Amino acid sequence: MAINKDLIAASSTPIVLAILAEGDSYGYAILQRVRELSGGHMEWTDGMLYPVLHRLERLGHIEARWEVAESGRRRKYYRVTPTGRDQLAEERRQWQAVDATLRSIWNALSIPAGDSASAVLLPQGA
Amino acid sequence: MSASDHAVSLEAQIDQWRSYLRRRQAIHAVDVAELEDHLREQVAALVEAGLATDEAFLVAVKRMGNLDALSREFANEHSERLWKQLVVVPPGGGDPSTRSRTDAFVAFALALAAAVAIKLPVLFGLDWEHENRFYLRNLSLFALPLLAGYFVWKRQLGARALGWLAVAFALAAVFVNVYPYGPVGATEALAALHLPIALWLAVGMVYAGVRWREVGGRMDFIRFSGELFIYFVLIALGGGVLTAFVMMMFEAIGIKAETVFATWLLPCGAAGGVLVAAWLVEAKQSVIENMAPVLTRLFTPFFAIVLVVFLGTVLWTGRGVQIDRNELIAFDLLLVLVLGLLLYSVSARDPQAPPGVFDVVQVVLVVSALLTDALALWAIAVRINEFGFTPNRVAALGENVILLVNLAWSAVLYFRFLRGRAPFASLERWQTNYLYVYASWAALVVIVFPPVFDYL
Numbered sequence: 001m002a003i004n005k006d007l008i009a010a011s012s013t014p015i016v017l018a019i020l021a022e023g024d025s026y027g028y029a030i031l032q033r034v035r036e037l038s039g040g041h042m043e044w045t046d047g048m049l050y051p052v053l054h055r056l057e058r059l060g061h062i063e064a065r066w067e068v069a070e071s072g073r074r075r076k077y078y079r080v081t082p083t084g085r086d087q088l089a090e091e092r093r094q095w096q097a098v099d100a101t102l103r104s105i106w107n108a109l110s111i112p113a114g115d116s117a118s119a120v121l122l123p124q125g126a
Numbered sequence: 127m128s129a130s131d132h133a134v135s136l137e138a139q140i141d142q143w144r145s146y147l148r149r150r151q152a153i154h155a156v157d158v159a160e161l162e163d164h165l166r167e168q169v170a171a172l173v174e175a176g177l178a179t180d181e182a183f184l185v186a187v188k189r190m191g192n193l194d195a196l197s198r199e200f201a202n203e204h205s206e207r208l209w210k211q212l213v214v215v216p217p218g219g220g221d222p223s224t225r226s227r228t229d230a231f232v233a234f235a236l237a238l239a240a241a242v243a244i245k246l247p248v249l250f251g252l253d254w255e256h257e258n259r260f261y262l263r264n265l266s267l268f269a270l271p272l273l274a275g276y277f278v279w280k281r282q283l284g285a286r287a288l289g290w291l292a293v294a295f296a297l298a299a300v301f302v303n304v305y306p307y308g309p310v311g312a313t314e315a316l317a318a319l320h321l322p323i324a325l326w327l328a329v330g331m332v333y334a335g336v337r338w339r340e341v342g343g344r345m346d347f348i349r350f351s352g353e354l355f356i357y358f359v360l361i362a363l364g365g366g367v368l369t370a371f372v373m374m375m376f377e378a379i380g381i382k383a384e385t386v387f388a389t390w391l392l393p394c395g396a397a398g399g400v401l402v403a404a405w406l407v408e409a410k411q412s413v414i415e416n417m418a419p420v421l422t423r424l425f426t427p428f429f430a431i432v433l434v435v436f437l438g439t440v441l442w443t444g445r446g447v448q449i450d451r452n453e454l455i456a457f458d459l460l461l462v463l464v465l466g467l468l469l470y471s472v473s474a475r476d477p478q479a480p481p482g483v484f485d486v487v488q489v490v491l492v493v494s495a496l497l498t499d500a501l502a503l504w505a506i507a508v509r510i511n512e513f514g515f516t517p518n519r520v521a522a523l524g525e526n527v528i529l530l531v532n533l534a535w536s537a538v539l540y541f542r543f544l545r546g547r548a549p550f551a552s553l554e555r556w557q558t559n560y561l562y563v564y565a566s567w568a569a570l571v572v573i574v575f576p577p578v579f580d581y582l
Contacts, residue, residue: 045191
């Protein structure tokens with residue numbers, strides 16, 4: 001199951017903000033976390049994360065700093081700002097509203113959810 | 127392959143990928159660094175999972191996504207990056223930035239020196255109101271030596287070039303200041319007008335430095351001159367706006383700022399502006415498209431049409447060209463303009479490119495300008511006895527002949543090029559060699575005309 005592009009784009013802000021709310025992180029680790037959380041369903045094109053990060057940075061939701069990682073390379077870390085946390089709370093309310101609406105309608109329809117239970121979990125890192 | 131071989135080839139591959147990414151305008155060096163960190167992390171994880179290095183690299187690059195799409199995303203997020211910005215002092219430090227900072231510092235210091243230089247004669251009692259002829263004669267001697275000095279410094283030409291320049295400027299100063307010009311001041315005005323042209327060659331020699339002897343070096347100087355002119359005009363426009371505000375604001379509190387403008391703002395701004403414009407041209411050289419060729423591309427067809435229509439009207443109505451001195455100068459200016467259009471199209475043209483439509487338009491322009499000028503010359507030749515030989519007429523006529531010869535031979539060379547008989551480079555060589563003719567004629571007008579015409 002591949003998730004449609006629009007959904008990926010719409011959900012990228014709350015997902016990135018939420019991951020950064022867990023703790024400061026950097027691009028590659030954020031993507032790993034997304035894979036882990038979604039069980040491999042959210043397949044982001046790696047490069048596309050960066051314009052999203054830069055947009056959030058421009059909006060003031062996150063801030064960036066360069067640090068030297070244990071590998072000796074310079075790495076750009078991101079941290080969520082107070083306005084970012086507010087934004088996350090707002091996004092969360094909105095997504096919960098969407099989620100609640102969808103749940104109600106699924107229940108009313110009572111159509112089986114298809115292959116979600118049998119979805120193939122993509123192997124990590126290969 | 128051993129492990130170290132793998133490491134070498136991985137580094138080479140990453141280098142290649144990085145340089146490929148660097149070519150995207152919307153993706154800056156810091157972003158490339160960020161993406162590279164990601165790529166390396168991914169490769170390391172894949173190698174750990176059991177893939178060979180080169181396989182891991184391919185998978186990691188694939189996961190990074192299509193570069194065109196990625197570059198588009200970056201462009202959406204950073205749309206300002208598609209507008210090339212002139213970064214005077216690039217961020218991130220390093221050798222080039224200190225170099226450009228020194229460059230800017232020297233240029234602005236020299237601009238300040240030029241602004242001071244033009245006010246220095248006041249200390250010796252030579253103010254603009256009473257001695258404006260002194261200022262007009264020496265106008266080119268305030269900013270141009272400093273401009274030349276800037277390029278001596280920038281090109282590191284050494285003491286010999288500096289001494290040689292000093293001699294040229296000193297000679298110029300002597301010639302325009304020792305001649306006993308009469309009250310009419312015709313030869314004096316001519317000298318004032320022609321001295322900058324003669325000295326511009328000296329600026330060109332230091333601008334091109336060791337490359338002056340090459341066609342390419344002189345062509346660069348022609349490009350520089352055109353851009354400098356455009357930047358100077360832009361700076362002057364900005365200065366005009368500034369002046370208007372100064373006047374308006376001080377007017378509001380009942381103070382007339384006109385004298386401050388005429389005695390300080392205008393002369394100092396103009397002198398300093400030359401150096402700032404020169405520095406800007408140098409600094410933005412590789413950042414911003416040259417403007418002069420763009421303007422010539424835009425206007426060459428229009429001028430070609432105007433000239434063809436003019437010639438057609440003359441032939442159709444049979445009207446003779448009524449000409450006096452002012453109109454001869456107008457025809458000189460027409461030739462200068464056509465020459466400028468030709469020169470700056472030549473300067474931007476790829477010499478290897480085959481002849482195209484624009485080249486034909488160019489030839490039409492040059493030939494119609496030649497015919498128009500021939501009409502003017504015919505008119506003046508018929509009535510030459512009525513006119514007599516005043517310095518202004520001789521100068522105007524001489525310039526007309528010089529420009530006519532240049533354009534006529536350019537037309538011949540262009541025809542040969544269009545018919546595939548000669549390379550485009552021969553036109554470039556002709557134009558760049560001709561720089562000497564302009565300078566020599568200008569020097570002649572400055573040095574020989576006054577005594578020949580009794581300092582009229």
